[in-house]
Amino acid sequence: MSHQTLNLVDIAVDAGAIRLVDGVSLTLARGEVVALVGASGSGKSLTCAAALDALPAGTRRQGGQVWLDGAPIAPERLRGRVVASVLQNPRSAFNPVRTLGDHAEETLQALGMEKSCWKERIHRALREAGLDEPQRLLGLYPFEMSGGMLQRAMIALALASEAPFLFADEPTTDLDVIHQREILDLLAGLRERFGLGILLITHDMGVVARLADRVLVMDQGCVQESAPVEAIFRQPRHAVTRALVAAHLSLYPAQEITP
Numbered sequence: 001m002s003h004q005t006l007n008l009v010d011i012a013v014d015a016g017a018i019r020l021v022d023g024v025s026l027t028l029a030r031g032e033v034v035a036l037v038g039a040s041g042s043g044k045s046l047t048c049a050a051a052l053d054a055l056p057a058g059t060r061r062q063g064g065q066v067w068l069d070g071a072p073i074a075p076e077r078l079r080g081r082v083v084a085s086v087l088q089n090p091r092s093a094f095n096p097v098r099t100l101g102d103h104a105e106e107t108l109q110a111l112g113m114e115k116s117c118w119k120e121r122i123h124r125a126l127r128e129a130g131l132d133e134p135q136r137l138l139g140l141y142p143f144e145m146s147g148g149m150l151q152r153a154m155i156a157l158a159l160a161s162e163a164p165f166l167f168a169d170e171p172t173t174d175l176d177v178i179h180q181r182e183i184l185d186l187l188a189g190l191r192e193r194f195g196l197g198i199l200l201i202t203h204d205m206g207v208v209a210r211l212a213d214r215v216l217v218m219d220q221g222c223v224q225e226s227a228p229v230e231a232i233f234r235q236p237r238h239a240v241t242r243a244l245v246a247a248h249l250s251l252y253p254a255q256e257i258t259p
């Protein structure tokens with residue numbers, strides 16, 4: 001059975017005595033894109049890392065629970081199998097002295113996939129991520145690929161896992177505008193074709209307008225506002241939301257209320 005709903009409930013993260021994430025709850029359903037937005041340092045990445053039991057050194061999850069289809073699930077059981085991840089800066093996510101094929105093997109092995117299925121699975125995933133000539137690409141090292149190709153490759157590794165949910169942390173931040181647009185189109189297409197549920201972490205309201213159905217605005221470790229994307233742009237209630245929307249519209253006035 002394919003999973004339908006993921007709930008993060010009351011997630012809290014501390015670094016020593018400092019609370020960095022305080023009681024964040026959200027629901028992500030298959031086929032929807034939920035954007036977690038907020039200024040740098042507001043706690044977006046730590047919320048997702050806590051949900052996947054992948055917090056950086058020096059931080060600890062202090063509370064909260066993740067539910068999958070109405071039943072509690074240990075975070076480490078989500079990683080890779082139920083939730084795939086795509087990160088900012090694809091170049092630093094790949095080992096520079098290993099080929100894309102090495103990375104693919106490592107990913108599929110970690111998922112416990114039958115070796116006889118690997119080739120078919122990764123070739124299919126690369127094509128789904130818009131990368132043709134999979135055989136040739138699997139022999140390339142990261143320095144032989146552009147930032148856009150590497151981000152597609154990371155998305156392909158996520159697709160190869162066939163996880164129903166994707167956490168995408170600033171997936172376009174380090175790309176030029178052309179590649180940004182291509183990656184956003186790709187994510188939109190994957191949502192449509194496979195019913196992926198995508199949790200999109202971003203501070204870019206243009207990305208939110210393009211992809212999100214619902215938006216949660218974080219500030220100082222807490223969710224300050226949660227609303228459908230149209231309401232966030234048309235009637236932002238919280239000061240932080242108003243500041244994010246105003247900053248976006250001052251940069252891109254022509255895009256006024258595009259969702």
Ligand SMILES: Nc1ncnc2c1ncn2[C@@H]1O[C@H](COP(=O)(O)OP(=O)(O)OP(=O)(O)O)[C@@H](O)[C@H]1O
Nearest residue numbers: 015020039040041042043044045046056057058059
């Ligand atoms: N390993 C760590 N040890 C201590 N504090 C940390 C650690 N990692 C992050 N923080 C702090 O936790 C807060 C939230 O960080 P987080 O990375 O979740 O923010 P963010 O909203 O994702 O920001 P950005 O958009 O810059 O990635 C920040 O104040 C950050 O400095």
